[in-house]
Amino acid sequence: MIELGVNIDHVATVRxxxxxxxxxxxxxxxxxxxxGADGIxxxxxxxxxxxxxxxxxxxxKTVTVKTNLELACDEATIDIACRHRPTWALLVPEGRQEVTTEGGLDVTGGRDRVERSVKRLKDAGILVSLFLDPEAPQIEAAAELGVDAVELHTGPYANTTGPERDAQLQRLAAAGQQIRTAGMRLHAGHGLNYVNVRPVAALxxxxxxxxxxxxxxxxxxxGMREAVAEMRRILDLIRAV
Known part of the structure; x- marks a missing residue:
């Protein structure tokens, strides 16, 4: 079964x-x-x-499924993660002017900072994943750091159509194979919806x-319960066929 993590950031955006x-x-x-969410x-x-x-x-304190805290490689935010100890920590890039995360983390260009963050989180008993573009050097660097999973950035796939979308899906497939070969869990996210999720889920x-x-x-x-249940039903069909 494919695990479904539900991101609730935009509920807080409305608040x-x-x-x-x-x-x-x-x-x-x-x-x-x-x-039916497997994680929050x-x-x-x-x-x-x-x-x-x-x-x-x-x-x-209250979520009974796994928790997945997204955060930047920022010392103060890492402190908060280590204090509260979510199940997972997902390291992502941040830009103050961006509307949402616009690309994957640059591990090769900022390796020392990422490595320090990974070590602190793992020392606190937190599983660590990195949000990466489907690029071989970035995935190789993630494997060298010993992270538990890579979450592939699916934004370019979600934002295109036709042959370009097919090409982006092939990039995701190749990156997914590299991630699995390196012994890391394969996650994905960003821009996925009820229409475009199926090919990514089927990787x-x-x-x-x-x-x-x-x-x-x-x-x-x-309503939230029904919206999650609808996505859960779509993902359950992927492995059933």
Whole structure:
């Protein structure tokens, strides 16, 4: 079965638009679990634009499935992760002007900083994954650092159509093979929705998909539990055929 991680950041985005207490991402996480989520993903950004420190603390205490904390290689944020100890830590790049994460982490260009972050997290007993573009040198560097998983950046695939999308899917497939050969778990995420998720889910030995915006958008219409259940049914069919 492909594991479904539900990213609840955009529930917090709506809350922060009014700087109030609702909608509460903690409640959204509970409903996502009821809908079939295997994990809850949330990104504590340095600028705190959506998820807040309180959210991290309460989510890790209350979520009964695995927790996946996205964070940059920032010492203060790493401190928070080591203190609260989510199941997984996903290291991602951050840019203050970006709307959302726009590319994979540059491990080869910032190896010392990434390596320090990985070591601190693993010393705290946290499983570590890296959010990477499907590029062989980046994946090779991740393997050398001994991380537990690589989450492939699927944004370029999600944002294209036709032959270009097919080419991007082939890039993901090749990167996935490299990740599996290196003994790391294969995860993927970014821009996946109810229409484009199937080919990515069908990649050999795909273990986990992390999906947020599409599910939260659907939840506005049908509710969080049903939105997650709909995605769960799609993924369950992948292995059934």
């Amino acid at each position: 922060q638009a009014r700087r109030t207490y609702e909608p509460d991402p903690v409640v959204a996480a509970a409903l996502a679990e009821q809908g 993903t949330f990104h504590l950004r340095e600028d705190r634009r959506h998820i807040q420190d309180r959210d991290v603390e309460v989510l890790i 050999p030995e795909m273990v986990e998909l992390n999906i947020g915006h599409a599910i939260v958008s659907r939840a506005v219409m049908v």
